[in-house]
Amino acid sequence: MKAFSSSATEPSDEAAQAEGAEAILRAQQIINEATSGKSRINHLLTGSRSVQHPACDPPSDSLRHLGEDWLDDLLSIKGLSPMTVSSYRQDLAVFSSFFEESAGCGNIAADDALRSFDDEQILLFIVWLRSRGDSKRTLARRLSCLRGFLHWCEEQGFLKSNPAEMLDGPKLPRLLPNVLSGDEILRLLEAPDKNTRLGCRDRAMLELMYASGLRVSEVVALHPLDIDFQTNMVRVFGKGRKERIVPLHARAAAILENYMDSVRPDFSPRESRVFLNRSGTGLTRQAVWKLVRRYAACAGIERDISPHTLRHTFATHLLEGGADLRTVQVLLGHADLAATELYTHVRSDVLERVYRRCHPRNRQDAGASTGG
Numbered sequence: 611m612k613a614f615s616s617s618a619t620e621p622s623d624e625a626a627q628a629e630g631a632e633a634i635l636r637a638q639q640i641i642n643e644a645t646s647g648k649s650r651i652n653h654l655l656t657g658s659r660s661v662q663h664p665a666c667d668p669p670s671d672s673l674r675h676l677g678e679d680w681l682d683d684l685l686s687i688k689g690l691s692p693m694t695v696s697s698y699r700q701d702l703a704v705f706s707s708f709f710e711e712s713a714g715c716g717n718i719a720a721d722d723a724l725r726s727f728d729d730e731q732i733l734l735f736i737v738w739l740r741s742r743g744d745s746k747r748t749l750a751r752r753l754s755c756l757r758g759f760l761h762w763c764e765e766q767g768f769l770k771s772n773p774a775e776m777l778d779g780p781k782l783p784r785l786l787p788n789v790l791s792g793d794e795i796l797r798l799l800e801a802p803d804k805n806t807r808l809g810c811r812d813r814a815m816l817e818l819m820y821a822s823g824l825r826v827s828e829v830v831a832l833h834p835l836d837i838d839f840q841t842n843m844v845r846v847f848g849k850g851r852k853e854r855i856v857p858l859h860a861r862a863a864a865i866l867e868n869y870m871d872s873v874r875p876d877f878s879p880r881e882s883r884v885f886l887n888r889s890g891t892g893l894t895r896q897a898v899w900k901l902v903r904r905y906a907a908c909a910g911i912e913r914d915i916s917p918h919t920l921r922h923t924f925a926t927h928l929l930e931g932g933a934d935l936r937t938v939q940v941l942l943g944h945a946d947l948a949a950t951e952l953y954t955h956v957r958s959d960v961l962e963r964v965y966r967r968c969h970p971r972n973r974q975d976a977g978a979s980t981g982g
Contacts, residue, residue, distance in 0.1 A: 676720040677702035701755035797909035814869035821862035823924035826917035848943035925953040
């Protein structure tokens with residue numbers, strides 16, 4: 611079968627095709643069993659050898675060097691964010707380590723690795739990942755990276771076909787986002803001390819996050835010139851440097867403008883960032899995460915929340931208020947509507963209220979009962 615054949619040969623008879631189909635089924639079974647803690651084949655990995663990787667740059671013909679070429683392509687041509695590329699680099703390092711441990715040498719040549727990578731190697735790679743203790747979600751990400759890298763190798767002519775093209779990752783549970791209630795979000799927004807410069811900064815930041823649904827990376831990267839207080843609009847550069855315009859409601863805009871005019875200069879800015887630390891440089895993602903956790907505790911919110919919780923809450927409250935899914939998609943900067951559909955969960959009382967307001971027969975019954 612083409613998807614699992616090696617790059618050197620193609621199956622030519624029914625027996626080979628049946629064998630390829632069986633390999634797909636076996637691979638899929640191993641993924642599901644391994645990630646459920648039911649794998650019975652870890653003994654295949656006994657005796658694997660550890661390899662010390664050199665600290666210097668990998669040789670130009672190595673698999674790691676070829677991976678860097680792919681990452682450069684993702685960064686410069688595809689426009690992926692540096693954080694995403696960094697995650698892929700970690701996954702590729704794991705992929706390279708698998709071949710290096712198998713061969714017992716560091717920086718295995720790309721030609722040797724790609725030539726030997728077939729359906730059997732895919733099976734061993736999955737088992738090897740599980741033996742490292744990778745979770746189901748991590749395993750899914752590793753396999754997704756592998757498919758993308760091998761697809762690029764095929765496009766560049768290093769492979770005749772992608773042996774991992776038909777391999778699906780493990781099915782992941784669909785987790786509902788952590789969302790704050792109306793009362794919880796109000797307590798969180800009121801938690802910072804408005805009488806201190808740090809409290810004013812943090813209150814403006816929290817108001818902005820709940821009013822706009824910005825990612826934490828977008829918040830810390832925000833520049834003063836990105837905010838237009840005449841129109842109450844914010845220019846945001848999201849994933850892949852994609853630009854979008856997000857409106858602010860009047861209350862959030864007023865709090866943010868007061869911070870920018872009266873409080874931010876007290877931080878003696880050394881960087882052109884909206885939210886600064888005591889040294890006058892921009893806040894980091896980790897600092898924002900810690901601030902949100904601290905104010906959640908001050909507000910009596912016992913659940914574990916993060917800056918992304920405010921983004922979840924923003925989207926969910928908009929939908930519960932009657933916003934359409936397409937509008938929320940644009941505001942969040944999602945490229946795919948499927949990502950926005952995660953927020954379509956609503957409370958039962960909201961469902962009932964929308965049903966009673968919108969169903970035509972329900973409106974007729976209400977009119978009849980009032981004598982209308």
